[in-house]
Amino acid sequence: MQTRVILKVLGLLLMMFSSTFLPPMAIGWYDGDGTHMSFVHAWYAVLITGLVFWLPNLRVSDDLRIRDGFLIVVLFWLVLAISGALPLILATQPHMSIVDAFFESMSGLTTTGATVLTGLDDMPPSILYYRQQLQWLGGMGIIVLAVAIAPILGVGGMQLFRAETPGPRKHEKLTPRITSTAKALWSLYLGMTLLCAAAYYLAGMSFLDAVGHSFSTLAIGGFSTHDASIGYFNSPLIEGIAITFMIIAGMNFGLHYAALHQVYLRRVKPDQKHFDLRRLHFSHYLGDSETKAFLLMIVMIAIPSLILLSSSGMISTWGETLRHGLFQVVSIATTTGFTTTNFSVWPGLLPVLLILASFIGGCAGSTAGGMKIVRAELLLKQGRREIQRLLHPNAVLHIKLNKRPVPDNVINAVWGFFSLYVLSFASLGLLMMLTGEDLVTAFSATAACLNNLGPGLGDVANNYASVTTSGKWILSFAMLLGRLELFTLLVVLTPAFWKR
Amino acid sequence: MKIIILGAGQVGTSVTDILSREIGADITLVDVDEEHLNLLQNRYDIRTVVGHAAHPDVLERAGCEDADLILAVTNSDETNIAACQIAWILYNTPRKIARVRAIEYTNVKELIGEGGLNIDYIISPEEIVTTELQRLIERPGALQVLDFANGRVQLVAIQAYHDGPLVGHELRAIKDHLGQEIDTRVVAIYRRGKAIMPDGDTVIEVDDEVFFIAATEHIRAVMAEMRKLDRPVQSIMLAGAGNIGVRLASALEDKGYKVKLIEKDAGRASEVSQILKRTIVLHGDSADEDLLRTENIEAVDVFCSITNADEANILSAMLAKQLGARRVMSIVNRSAYVDLVQRTTIDIAYSPKQATIGSVLPKFRTGTLEAVHSLRFGTAEAIEAIALEDQSSKIVGRSIEQIPLPRGTIIGAILRKEKVIIPHHDTVINHEDHIILFVQEKKHIQDVVSLFQVSATFI
Numbered sequence: 001m002q003t004r005v006i007l008k009v010l011g012l013l014l015m016m017f018s019s020t021f022l023p024p025m026a027i028g029w030y031d032g033d034g035t036h037m038s039f040v041h042a043w044y045a046v047l048i049t050g051l052v053f054w055l056p057n058l059r060v061s062d063d064l065r066i067r068d069g070f071l072i073v074v075l076f077w078l079v080l081a082i083s084g085a086l087p088l089i090l091a092t093q094p095h096m097s098i099v100d101a102f103f104e105s106m107s108g109l110t111t112t113g114a115t116v117l118t119g120l121d122d123m124p125p126s127i128l129y130y131r132q133q134l135q136w137l138g139g140m141g142i143i144v145l146a147v148a149i150a151p152i153l154g155v156g157g158m159q160l161f162r163a164e165t166p167g168p169r170k171h172e173k174l175t176p177r178i179t180s181t182a183k184a185l186w187s188l189y190l191g192m193t194l195l196c197a198a199a200y201y202l203a204g205m206s207f208l209d210a211v212g213h214s215f216s217t218l219a220i221g222g223f224s225t226h227d228a229s230i231g232y233f234n235s236p237l238i239e240g241i242a243i244t245f246m247i248i249a250g251m252n253f254g255l256h257y258a259a260l261h262q263v264y265l266r267r268v269k270p271d272q273k274h275f276d277l278r279r280l281h282f283s284h285y286l287g288d289s290e291t292k293a294f295l296l297m298i299v300m301i302a303i304p305s306l307i308l309l310s311s312s313g314m315i316s317t318w319g320e321t322l323r324h325g326l327f328q329v330v331s332i333a334t335t336t337g338f339t340t341t342n343f344s345v346w347p348g349l350l351p352v353l354l355i356l357a358s359f360i361g362g363c364a365g366s367t368a369g370g371m372k373i374v375r376a377e378l379l380l381k382q383g384r385r386e387i388q389r390l391l392h393p394n395a396v397l398h399i400k401l402n403k404r405p406v407p408d409n410v411i412n413a414v415w416g417f418f419s420l421y422v423l424s425f426a427s428l429g430l431l432m433m434l435t436g437e438d439l440v441t442a443f444s445a446t447a448a449c450l451n452n453l454g455p456g457l458g459d460v461a462n463n464y465a466s467v468t469t470s471g472k473w474i475l476s477f478a479m480l481l482g483r484l485e486l487f488t489l490l491v492v493l494t495p496a497f498w499k500r
Numbered sequence: 501m502k503i504i505i506l507g508a509g510q511v512g513t514s515v516t517d518i519l520s521r522e523i524g525a526d527i528t529l530v531d532v533d534e535e536h537l538n539l540l541q542n543r544y545d546i547r548t549v550v551g552h553a554a555h556p557d558v559l560e561r562a563g564c565e566d567a568d569l570i571l572a573v574t575n576s577d578e579t580n581i582a583a584c585q586i587a588w589i590l591y592n593t594p595r596k597i598a599r600v601r602a603i604e605y606t607n608v609k610e611l612i613g614e615g616g617l618n619i620d621y622i623i624s625p626e627e628i629v630t631t632e633l634q635r636l637i638e639r640p641g642a643l644q645v646l647d648f649a650n651g652r653v654q655l656v657a658i659q660a661y662h663d664g665p666l667v668g669h670e671l672r673a674i675k676d677h678l679g680q681e682i683d684t685r686v687v688a689i690y691r692r693g694k695a696i697m698p699d700g701d702t703v704i705e706v707d708d709e710v711f712f713i714a715a716t717e718h719i720r721a722v723m724a725e726m727r728k729l730d731r732p733v734q735s736i737m738l739a740g741a742g743n744i745g746v747r748l749a750s751a752l753e754d755k756g757y758k759v760k761l762i763e764k765d766a767g768r769a770s771e772v773s774q775i776l777k778r779t780i781v782l783h784g785d786s787a788d789e790d791l792l793r794t795e796n797i798e799a800v801d802v803f804c805s806i807t808n809a810d811e812a813n814i815l816s817a818m819l820a821k822q823l824g825a826r827r828v829m830s831i832v833n834r835s836a837y838v839d840l841v842q843r844t845t846i847d848i849a850y851s852p853k854q855a856t857i858g859s860v861l862p863k864f865r866t867g868t869l870e871a872v873h874s875l876r877f878g879t880a881e882a883i884e885a886i887a888l889e890d891q892s893s894k895i896v897g898r899s900i901e902q903i904p905l906p907r908g909t910i911i912g913a914i915l916r917k918e919k920v921i922i923p924h925h926d927t928v929i930n931h932e933d934h935i936i937l938f939v940q941e942k943k944h945i946q947d948v949v950s951l952f953q954v955s956a957t958f959i
Contacts, residue, residue: 176502176526176547176563407534 002068004057009064009072010079011053013146017080018046020137021087021130027208028126035124038090046083067497069160073143074492077480080142081106084134091127094119099469106476108134109142110483111367113222113337113454114445114475116465120227125208128225132212138483139219139249139367140189148182164484174257184257189367192256193218196245203237217245220368222337222454227462230331231340236323239340243330247298250334250362251291259284289402290363290374297373301357302329305350312347333357335369337454344461351457355444358451359421369452369482371421374401375414382411420486425450428478435471445471449478502526504567506553506583507574508536510833511599511625514853515571515860520544528562531574554582556590564591571860572598573623577605581617588618597621597863601743621863625856630747632855633829636848637752637802640730640827641723643709643848646873647716648884648936649915654716655687655882655936657875660708661727672700677725683922684714684722687910687938690876695940697908711875713912713936715920730826733801734758737825739786739816740807741772744831744852748806749779760795762786764807786816789823798824806831814841814849821845869949870934881939882912885952889931894951896933901925906947908940 021043028036064072084105088096096104100116107114108131120128137145141164161178174181197214201207209225216223226232230242248256262284285291306325315321324341331338332354344351361370381399388397398405425446432442441458445467448456459466467475481489491497503519505512508531519525527546530553531537537548551558553574564570570587572580577600584596598619600606606624611617635645644657660667666674671686678684686698690709696702704710704726714722723729736752738745741763749761749772759779763769766783773781784791786805797803803825805813810832817830822845829848832838841849854874862869862883870884887895895903900911900923914921915934921927929935939945 173547176528176545178545180526 002060002065004060005064006068006072006075007053008057008060010075011050011055011057013072013076013143014046014050014079014083015054016050016146017083017142018043018050020133021046023133024087024126024130027129028124031125033093033124033126035087035091035093035126038087038092039126039130041090042083042086045086049083064160069162070488070491070497073160073164073484074489076143077109077484081109081476081480084109087130088127091124093124094127099472103464103472103476104131105134106479107449107454108221108223109138110452110479111135111138111216111219111221111335111369112449112452112479112482113216114449114456114460114464114479115223115454116463116467116472118227118463118465120225121232123225129208129212131223132215132221132225135219135221135223136193136215139215139221140186140253144182145186147178148186164488174254185253188253188256188260189218192245192248196241199241199245200238203241204235205233205238213242214245217242217336217338218249218367220246220249220334220336220362220366220452222331224338229339230327239323239327242338243327246330246334246336246338247295250294250366250368251285252288252363252365253367254365255285255288255291287402290377293377294363294373297357297360298330298333301333301353302326305329305353308347308350314347315341328354329357332453333360335361335451335453337448339455342461344455344457355447355453355457358447358453361451371418371451375417377401378406378411378414379418382415417486420490421450424478424481424486428474428481431474432471435468435474437467437471445475446478449475450482452479452482501569502528502563502567504528504530504559504562504564504570504587506530506570506572506580507599508533508540508548509573509575510853511573511856511860512571513540514857515573516540516544516546518857518861520546528567530558530562552579554579554586556586559583559587559590564593567591567593569593569595569597569863572596574599577602581605581619584619585617595620595863597623597860599623599625601626623859623863625852625859626743626747628855628859629744629852630751633744633748633804633806633850634751636829636850637733637736637804638755639719639723640733640801641727644875646875646882648713648871648882648913649920649934652716652915652918653713653913653920653936654719655711655713655873655875655912655938656719656723657709657711658723658726660704660706660710662706663728664704664724664726666725667704667706667727669703670700671698671702671704674722674725678718678721682714682718682721684712684718685910685912685922686710686712687882687912688880688940695880695908697940711938713938714922715913730801735800735802736760737795737797737800737803737820738762739803739805739813741768741781742806742808745806746772746775748804749776753778760800762791787812787819789819792820792823800825802827802829804829804831810834810837814844814846817846818844821847869952875938879942881942881945882936883939883945883948884934884936885949887929887931887933887935887952895929895935896931897928899926899928903929903951905937905951906939906941906944909944909948910938910940912936912938 021039025036025039028039081102085101088101088104089098094117103116143160143164147161174184193214196217197210200210200213212225230239306321309315309325310318310321315324327340328343335358343354358370360376361372362368364372364374385397385399388395399411429443429446432446438458441460444456444458445460448454455461503525505516505527508529516527516529520527528549529537529540529546530549530551532552534550537550541548549558549562564587570584570593572583574580580598580600584598587593587596596619600622601624605611606622612619612622636642639645642656642658646655665677688711689696689698710726712722735758737760738749739762741761745761749759752759760782761779762782762784763772764785769781769783797820803817803820805816807813813830817828821828827847829850830846832841832849832851833853838849838851858873861872870886873882875882889896911923913936914923916930937948939948
């Protein structure tokens, strides 16, 4: 363990993070509600902490080793959640306890979207904006952002990058250089956020609402500036925009990059680059097996949901059923967690089906949570292979993805991930029951936090205010576990990690 | 610069190492061996693509569409040629470099250049390594011999010995020793591993490593100043009949040396003995004491081990030395070994990696570079650049003392229209002069290169 390098990187990252307090500070100052002082205090506190870590180790320039990478990522997310909680603790309205503020901050950064706050509609705009911004930063990953704008991390940057990005095939890069890959990802993310914000604004949201909701939509977070979430606007157009961008953000950003690349670059003559929108083909997306499976999953969950919902007669008209049904399916299946209606009181198996869908989540390399489509696909294919093997004992069978065979070590890693995921879910759910929650609340809350979904069932269908203090700590841990895809966090918790 | 390297073998990996760390190029490495690629990806900031290097879909995945340069260095000449051709047809890739080993291709002039294959440069690392080894064998006493200006100028490193007439004297005395006809420039002296900047007052001590530049025909005379020269080489023993071994044996036998070549593999030995004319091909282990004794190792002037395995090379060279070979050399690929071996009984540890990189590197660096050679295991470099007239030129029309060279950089020689000039402080540089520089610290190399850069419109 190279403590000094770790401290140096940590300090640098903290100083960078402190600058994210400036926009909400400006909003608070402009609004004149007095909340800006809490951001000022938080800003210099984090900045000075960062300096204290960074300055004494300025001259240290050892390369990051594998272990350092894991530790930095885990430490950074922890320190970040704490720093992110600072303004919430310092603010007079809402007046939050330490555990509540930490929970809210962690929920924001991990793009979970579970909240302990009620009465959002009356909160100061700076605090509301700040919560949305936390989600946006956590969505593409703040370390990915750091790698993009701070090339000092060098090859070690790849180490950090991999520990934070979701998906089983972490070594695939969009561009040869890690910094340019991170830059490409963040530019894409930023561009799509701007597009989404513009669409929301034109559809009738206020400026701050449009920006705030575009943040939590692209980050697949689920925070809203209103208690009634997207339902507040009661606009089919806004819901349509949200559905579109949730699906876009649930796809692999590598695919978006490649699509854009197709449009933008094809050498006509040497040294001549050419922009041509006609080269954008949807076959590019549909040719990818994960995207196909993603869209298929949404359709497959939507159809029975709509049938059950309309036959139950809970929602009066067909049009309304389609509207709420589709929105809720997309919102939960992508692990966003926006709501237009209270789906937890829907009939029969529907709420459970939706929560289960969130276990699969979005595509690898997206901002979505859950186990990711590609892992589910690989597990399914592996299951099919075993059946085929029973029928043809001598057959040589390969598992293929996009027509290319997947090496066995990837499949083994997926199995390991799956078993740990189930184990984490079960043990954290049991712990939640120990804190006094009922069965439905305990396990749905664990699932909603582990999958970075947000709303659960039972007592946590709307917010998490009723959860006990210890329950909130457990759920915060679950969120981080889910966001870092288990291994990064668990490896740091093993004794072997700390042995030389 | 976006570069695609095809083939993650010895050359591909070394070039990746240098380019990704020092030049900051965007590198995509293509190979069929996924595990090896994963290993490299963990070490360098590069992208890797698994697949056959010449297949269009693999080139597409590697981002050939907007690549500036493609370097094809797979094991197969045919794959390399095909990959360059395909990259040109499909993606108009501006620059293509291919490794082509077989002389059967490189001998046919029509294949390369206008109207031929779409390859801008053909490199053949084996050929370079063979010529460098041959020069080392032929110049007893030299630690390193590098060619510049098509062989008109050489840079030689030699260890000073107490029987050299100049040893113990000031450098300026060299003029009186050699006479008016012969001129040379000592560009660097390494004393106990540390570099010292030589000037007229510097006294050469025993065991100094002296680097000097001179016209090729004067090299021997200058060397004789530093140490008493060994009697000329007659009998040479090579261990390992790989590509380099056979090329080397064939070149040496043509020059009339007595060459013996040891090969472990019986099949390969018999194959090689059919190709070679006068070389005696021996089937056996180069570390077999009895075999070496039977073949009169004590009468061998140079023993050179050139198998693929560093460890075997080092040990058999040490054994040969112990059994009485006059001078022993060994090929050492791992740079960590090169340092270790320098302090043993092995006279010269030769790193083919450095030579290979030296041949490829100028093609990547911008500016008008002709050749780049690594010295002192990569800490120093010698370069040959062409001075071109241009408004922004900081070189043409100026005298040597007016050129803002970084510390530790010396202009060793100038080639002006086939004439070798050893420059003095008042020598003025002309348009199209070939300038041979010695750069003591590698970090200054970019500064030196940028001196020779012409403005973008000129290219």
